[in-house]
Structure formats: structure tokens, C-alpha cells
Amino acid sequence: MIQINENYSKLASSYLFSTIAQKVSEYTAKNPNAAIIRLGIGDVTLPLSPACLEAFHAGVSELGDEKTFRGYGPEQGYDFLRQDIARNDFLSRGAGIEASDIFVSDGAKCDTGNFQELFARDIKIAVPDPVYPVYVDTNVMAGRTGPFTQDRYEGLIYLDSTEENGFVPRPPKEKADLIYLCFPNNPTGAVATRKQLAEWVDYARSSKALILFDAAYEAFIRDPEIPRSIYEIPGSKEVAVEFRSFSKTAGFTGVRCAFLVIPKECTAFDKAGKAVPLRDLWNRRHTTKFNGVSYPVQKAAAAIYTPEGKKQTREIIDYYLGNAKIIREKLTSLGFTCTGGDNSPYIWVKTGKDSWEFFDMLLSKAQIVTTPGSGFGRCGAGYIRISAFNNREKVTEAMERIAKIM
Numbered sequence: 242m243i244q245i246n247e248n249y250s251k252l253a254s255s256y257l258f259s260t261i262a263q264k265v266s267e268y269t270a271k272n273p274n275a276a277i278i279r280l281g282i283g284d285v286t287l288p289l290s291p292a293c294l295e296a297f298h299a300g301v302s303e304l305g306d307e308k309t310f311r312g313y314g315p316e317q318g319y320d321f322l323r324q325d326i327a328r329n330d331f332l333s334r335g336a337g338i339e340a341s342d343i344f345v346s347d348g349a350k351c352d353t354g355n356f357q358e359l360f361a362r363d364i365k366i367a368v369p370d371p372v373y374p375v376y377v378d379t380n381v382m383a384g385r386t387g388p389f390t391q392d393r394y395e396g397l398i399y400l401d402s403t404e405e406n407g408f409v410p411r412p413p414k415e416k417a418d419l420i421y422l423c424f425p426n427n428p429t430g431a432v433a434t435r436k437q438l439a440e441w442v443d444y445a446r447s448s449k450a451l452i453l454f455d456a457a458y459e460a461f462i463r464d465p466e467i468p469r470s471i472y473e474i475p476g477s478k479e480v481a482v483e484f485r486s487f488s489k490t491a492g493f494t495g496v497r498c499a500f501l502v503i504p505k506e507c508t509a510f511d512k513a514g515k516a517v518p519l520r521d522l523w524n525r526r527h528t529t530k531f532n533g534v535s536y537p538v539q540k541a542a543a544a545i546y547t548p549e550g551k552k553q554t555r556e557i558i559d560y561y562l563g564n565a566k567i568i569r570e571k572l573t574s575l576g577f578t579c580t581g582g583d584n585s586p587y588i589w590v591k592t593g594k595d596s597w598e599f600f601d602m603l604l605s606k607a608q609i610v611t612t613p614g615s616g617f618g619r620c621g622a623g624y625i626r627i628s629a630f631n632n633r634e635k636v637t638e639a640m641e642r643i644a645k646i647m
């Protein structure tokens with residue numbers, strides 16, 4: 242008898258985005274002329290920059306010529322891209338990351354989801370609340386949790402991100418082995434200071450734990466005091482891996498390209514307590530299960546590091562940040578407490594109501610779609626997430642509508 246992995250039956254159904262879609266379609270069925278504005282999406286809307294597009298086309302053309310054709314590339318990514326990443330994203334910021342520490346992949350979702358495969362089943366996992374669901378669900382699938390009861394999985398350590406701690410949780414009293422952190426955060430938009438990250442690095446070092454640092458929104462950081470990489474924190478290389486993606490940075494959500502950084506110093510331990518380099522372990526896993534990102538996509542990704550590419554990428558992010566500023570300022574002026582939106586594309590709004598009740602109110606009275614915070618975890622109750630990934634006119638119009646109904 243072919244038997245299923247019973248851990249899949251523990252997974253709580255994620256009703257969040259399907260419920261939103263259902264509520265919107267019910268509303269539009271009743272109000273066919275309603276001009277809905279979607280501020281719920283976690284996807285980019287602007288097209289690829291000209292620099293990326295040109296490199297993408299050139300890469301495709303090379304594949305059509307016998308002299309420049311390429312088949313399988315290196316599983317870890319082409320050297321030109323790994324060198325560009327190491328130089329521009331890390332060395333230039335004083336973080337000594339080498340090209341050989343970088344693994345190019347087709348997404349940070351897959352990387353953050355797959356990385357837990359390297360570890361024992363009985364390790365203790367800590368996740369933020371509210372959370373990017375991938376961190377939790379992949380550990381549920383792997384059998385590292387008990388059942389889902391009272392909106393949480395038994396056996397996980399939840400790191401409450403609340404108004405009291407400024408949505409940046411501190412290390413827990415319990416001993417966690419694997420810690421997921423995400424800054425700038427999705428969904429709260431919060432960023433962590435050097436001091437706050439240093440506290441996590443100290444914790445990981447003293448308890449021989451590992452930090453999985455998701456920096457998918459790094460490009461949105463504009464405050465020079467905020468670290469853009471965990472490797473700006475001294476002592477972090479032994480205890481942290483970092484996930485980055487071209488998705489939000491350069492509009493690659495449909496193109497697919499990301500990378501994972503595992504410094505050669507970073508280790509985990511075998512049963513006997515002997516240190517094992519994680520880079521070697523991941524290299525074994527990656528080369529066994531993955532055959533590389535396509536050549537034109539890696540050419541397009543590398544184009545963000547050219548002078549024109551840097552300028553164009555920055556302009557795109559500035560545009561979204563301009564939207565975020567409009568949203569944040571308007572809601573603040575209406576008396577709402579907001580987090581995020583200055584170094585992040587997300588604004589986390591304290592509604593003073595139930596998340597879904599506030600969502601329904603914005604939909605029915607202003608025809609605006611947001612994301613209820615309670616869908617991201619218990620600590621999201623009473624909040625909504627507003628996304629700045631839309632065009633300026635729609636964002637401005639949406640804020641006018643909200644002002645009118647408040």
C-alpha cells in the first residue's frame with residue numbers, strides 16, 4: 242500500500258488568499274461597476290528594467306547560435322553572476338563573502354523552504370509571528386511539529402512580533418536550534434537595527450544555533466544605519482545563512498532568480514558534536530536536486546549590477562517607496578498607527594478592529610483590497626497589511642477614498 246506522509250494532514254489550510262479572492266469576487270458580482278483597487282498583492286507590478294531586458298534578450302540570442310550555445314550550466318550558478326553578487330552586495334559593504342559562498346537558485350521561496358532538509362528531525366525551530374508561511378509549513382511537512390491547535394503548531398517556538406517590541410522579537414528564553422528571521426519584514430515592514438541583529442547573532446553563537454536570514458526586501462532599505470545583510474554583524478558568518486532574491490529587487494517574480502549565501506565558516510554539528518560545514522552539505526543537496534537557473538535569466542540578473550542597471554533598479558524601488566510613503570502618511574494623518582513603509586514596501590496598520598472586519602469595511606465602502614493581518618499568525622490579529630506594489634494613481638486614489646470614509 243502506498244502510504245502518504247501523514248505530516249501533510251497536520252497542515253492547517255491557508256484560507257487567507259483564497260478567502261480574499263472569494264470576498265472580492267462576491268463583491269464584484271453584486272457591484273459589477275465597482276472600480277476595485279488592489280493593495281493586497283505581494284507581487285511587483287512594474288516591468289523589467291531596460292538593462293535587464295537587454296541582457297535577457299542577448300542571453301537568449303546566444304543560445305540560438307552554435308558558437309555561443311550553452312547547455313547545462315554550473316548548478317551553483319555562473320561565475321559571472323556569483324562574482325557580481327559577492328562584490329556588489331557584500332564586499333562593498335564590508336562583508337567578506339566570496340563567490341564560492343553563493344548558490345544561485347530559482348527562488349527564495351524554494352531556498353527558505355528546502356534548507357531545513359539539512360537538519361535533524363528533532364531540532365527546535367523558532368519562527369516569527371506574524372510569519373511568511375513557507376518557514377512554518379515546510380517544517381510541518383518534515384515532521385518537526387505536533388498538531389495545529391488554537392491557531393499554532395505544537396512544538397514550534399513562536400517569536401511574537403508586537404507593538405511592544407516594535408515588531409522585532411528578541412531571542413527567546415528557550416533554546417532554539419534553527420531560527421527564521423526576515424528583515425525588512427513581510428508582512429510588518431519592520432526593519433532590525435545593528436544592535437538587534439547583534440543580539441540574535443550572540444544568541445546563536447552561545448547556543449550553537451543557526452539563523453536563516455531572509456533579506457528578500459533588502460533593496461528597500463534606505464536608512465544608512467540599518468544593516469542590509471546579516472554579514473554586516475561581526476561574528477555572524479559562523480551562525481547565519483542569508484536568502485536573497487531578484488524578485489522584489491528587480492521585478493523577477495515571474496522570471497525567477499534568487500541566491501543563498503552560506504559562508505565557508507558556517508557550520509552545524511553531527512551527533513558527536515563535530516562541526517560540519519553547511520556549504521558542503523548544501524552543495525551536495527543542491528547539485529543532486531537542482532540543475533541550475535537558465536543562462537539568459539542569470540545574464541538578466543547580472544545586469545542589475547551594471548551602472549545603468551543599478552540606476553534603473555533604484556528608480557523602480559524608489560517608485561514603490563514613494564507609494565509606501567503616500568500610504569503611510571495618509572493613514573498616520575487619519576490617526577492609525579503604522580509600521581513599515583519607509584524601508585519596506587509593506588505598511589502594517591493597526592486597525593482597532595478585527596482584521597477581517599476592517600478588510601470588509603474597506604472593500605465595501607472604498608472598494609479597496611488589503612490583506613488581513615490575522616492570516617499571517619496570531620500576532621497579526623487587529624492589523625492589515627497594505628502593499629505599495631501598485632501604480633501611483635491607484636495608490637493616490639485609494640488614499641483619497643479611505644480619507645473620505647474615515
Ligand SMILES: *Cc1c(COP(=O)(O)O)cnc(C)c1O
Pocket residue numbers: 283347348349350351373423427455457485486487488489493494498499
Ligand atoms: C517575496 C518573498 C520572497 C521571494 O521569493 P521568490 O521565490 O524569490 O520569488 C522571499 N521571502 C519573502 C518573505 C517574500 O515575501
